[in-house]
Amino acid sequence: MSDDVALSPHSHEHGFWTADEVALAASGTWIRSPVEHWAATGVSIYAPAMQPGNIAVVRTELDKCGMPEEAAMQMHPLPACIMTTAPELLGKHRVPVLQIADSTEAVLGMGRYARDRMQGQIIGVTGSAGKTTCVAMLAEALMPWGPVRQSAHNANLPRGVAWNLASMPWDTPYVVLEMAIGRMAVSSRMARPHVAVFTNIQPAHLGEKDTLHDIAVTKSAIFLGMAEGSIAVLNRDMQEWDTVYQAAKKRKLTIVTYGAHPDCDFQLLDYQAQQQSVKVRANDSILEYTLSAGGKHIALNSLAVLATVDALNLLLEPVLDRLHQFRALAGRGEEKALNLKGRQVTIIDDAYNANPGSMSAALERLSEIKPAGRRIAVLGEMAELGTHSERYHTELAALINRSHIDCVFMVGEAYRQCWDALVPEKKSAFVTAHLELRPLLIREIKEGDVILFKGSHSTRIHDLVRWIKAVADSEPLA
Secondary structure, eight states: OOOSOOOOTTOOTTOOBOHHHHHHHHTOEEEEOOOTTOOBOEEESSGGGOOTTEEEEBOOSSOOSSBOHHHHHTOSSOOSEEEESOGGGSOSOOSOEEEOSOHHHHHHHHHHHHHHHOOSEEEEEEOSSSHHHHHHHHHHHTGGGSOEEEOOTTOOSHHHHHHHHHTSOTTOSEEEEEOOSTTHHHHHHHHOOSEEEEOOOOSOSBOTTOOHHHHHHHHGGGGGGOOTTOEEEEETTSTTHHHHHHHHHHTTOEEEEEESSTTOSEEEEEEETTTTEEEEEETTEEEEEEOSSOSHHHHHHHHHHHHHHHHTTOOSHHHHHHHHHOOOOTTTTEEEEEEETTEEEEEEEEOSOOOHHHHHHHHHHHHHOOOSSOEEEEEOOOOOBGGGHHHHHHTHHHHHHHSSOOEEEEESGGGHHHHHHSOGGGEEEEESSGGGHHHHHHHHOOTTOEEEEEOOGGGTHHHHHHHHHHHHHTSOOO
């Protein structure tokens, strides 16, 4: 490959990575060097996440971290450069090329390098459910105090945390990161949060021998990268509370609590589902506000936001309006009105993922709604629940039976005993594959119905949401 200096129309005017910094952080060598004054805006290992001025990590047969070369070279604008372990395998082009020894280590190195230079407050969010929504709510709430950056594309494992950090300007006042359980200690020591928000502990990502205690211990590794006196914002009502609390205390963190427990610093006094109104005791003050996103779990997330903002020594009043403006995200509770073959209906898209806690919260939210028609639940299986998977599915029957939910569709063998335990009047259909529901839903849904779609990502309930939106889009509005 030629050592000629590469033309670089790809560098971005707001780039903050110099060529020397990229090579140093990634432990790489320029095979095709950038032009003078070249700059990059960050790095990406995932083509759909690429932003103008980003470096593209290109994978090889031996190093699977990154995107295919053809995906990178079809982008417009082209990447600021290509980073790869095998530059000799690249096609002929004029994009700068950096050779690295290991793609994952190069990305982690860039994440650590960027974090060392960050001047703002870093907020890490973890928990078994509600992480992404809490991150989005926090980012919305902090906007009155300047630019806010947040995790993109649910990149919440170490490589994703690293490329998010490496793609955020170092002078950003507030950075909100989603941090998942996998290799949490690596993520925490890299991100070194000033504030850690812990939403809950639920049965999720359980192996055959894992327990809730194991999940709590592993997630509590978010505290390992935090300096003494940093802030832990903890849900006082969570399962395994004492495990998480003791882990934070051991690190000598300042602990702030939220939830319904009377000892909370931020206590939920009342939530009215129909008005979506919230009443909170915030330390010694009473706050009242309304939310645009429904569900008690969203109200609890709003308390986590208030506790975090207060811990950052910021005023709470500007946050209340931002909370009111916040809308639920697609796949995480978004409500959408549709015209389905002449019938006006509403879907609740909560189909990105599911565990027993988030499933219960979604069902309770559906039960609280007072629609013109019926309340319908379309439920896919909950994955990664370990040896007690069937029990967790079956336990939902009691909740559904005492709820105001009118009709239930269930997908998957794990629901067999749950289905048998449902009262007959709530049963609509039990199937083993999500595609079997298409004709049933088209036939069964009526004017004014509200339909909840919920299931783990692997059960493809989100495909049903995409399909039903497409069917509705093909129909003229009444």
